[in-house]
Structures are given as structure tokens and as C-alpha cells.
Amino acid sequence: MSGDDLPKDDSEVTRTIQTSYQTILQKLKNGGKFLDVGCMFAQDTRKLVYGGAPPSSVYGTDLRGEYFTYGYKLFKDNHIIPPEQFFAADILDENDLNLRKLEGKLDVINAVHLMHVFSIEDQRKLVRRFVTLLKQEKGVIFAGRVTGSTQSGYHELPNAKSTTKSRGGKIWEHSPESFKELWREESEAMGTKWDIKCWIWQFGVHTAQKDKPNWHRKDHHGICTFIVTRL
């Protein structure tokens, strides 16, 4: 890719994502439970509630509890989503009581731009944590996004230094293949099988930023979107 050539949407991928969103919404309307991990201001959680999911069906968690206050300031919806639906926790803390209460009870986990703040070793623990938190049944879903690259591995990125679990300014970026391999290896080791969908959306080269050290500039970078469903 060259120039400001943002890729066109692939209509089949868009359709798959839209269908999955409706499936998730329906699960929650039917009594299912949803957890947004690393939710920050929880815009994804709110979209589901504004779309008709019962407020009691959604939970949001983040390492930093102050983000929930900012979320309420931004969306002004304390009267719609009770604050008890949000709790601060380290998702890898196996002793956290709020997370333990949800173990094996969730229908859907959402993790948008969360996994890349962890080292690849911790991402393996994350996959196991997610499998444990979801119900042990067919059809449960893990969905989200992660910083991606067609060349998977650790890359030095300016914003990596501010992350909590990355390695010395480097972030592990997934290609669709490496993401699928990670999920398959860990989930199969736990005796489970999943349909793993993952697509990369490359940023393209922004010519206006050509001379600036910008992590969006390299054409192998992008965002991986994933939808993983238990078989």
C-alpha cells in the first residue's frame, strides 16, 4: 500500500461482524451475561444497553477504576447503567472476588485494544482466563480488537512505554495467523474447541505524516478484529 490509501471494507467481513453483534445482543436480551475487559469509558458496553440489552446483563472491568467515573461524566447515564456493573480489577488476578464470581457464567467477553498491553506470555494466560470466565458451553463468544501487524511479533512503538505489561517499549502485534495460533494452542490445551475468525485492517501509509515517527505509518501495521466462538 502507498499513499493515504485506507483499505475498503470487505463486505463479507462487515456482514459477519454485524451478524455477530446481533447474536451478542440477542444473547443478552435472552438473559446472557457480557463482560467488557479493559473497558475504559465502556462505550461498547453502553452501545449494547442503548441497543436493548438489560443493564443488569453487562459488566465492565478495568485496572483503573477512575475510568468508570469519566465514563459517567462523558455519557451522563448513571440512571441507565448502575455503577455496580463496573468493577476495578487486574484481569489476570485469579483471587479477585468480582472476577471469581463471574467464572463460568459469561456468554460473551469483549476485549478491545487490551491484549497488546500484555507480553506474549501473559497473553497466553489471558486466553486461559477468558476460557475459564466464559460458560463451558457451545456458542459462547470472545470478541474484540488488538493492535495488529502482518509481521507478528514485538515491535517498538512510541505508545508502548505507557502500557502496564509490555516489554521495555515493545508491543506484541498479532497477524490474524498468530492470533489464531495463540487462541488455538491455549484453548486446545484446556480441552476446548473454537471457531476462530480474525481479520487485519491495515492503516496504509499516510503521506502527510511521512517524515514523522508515527506508528500508524508503516504499512504492515493495522488492527486485528476477532470473533471467537466455542464449538
Ligand SMILES: C[S@@+](CC[C@H](N)C(=O)[O-])C[C@H]1O[C@@H](n2cnc3c(N)ncnc32)[C@H](O)[C@@H]1O
Ligand atoms: C488501550 S485501552 C482500551 C480501552 C477500551 N477497551 C477502548 O477500546 O476504548 C486498554 C485498557 O486496558 C486496561 N488494562 C490494562 N491492563 C489491564 C489489566 N491487567 N486488567 C484490566 N484492564 C487492564 C487499561 O487501563 C485501559 O483502560
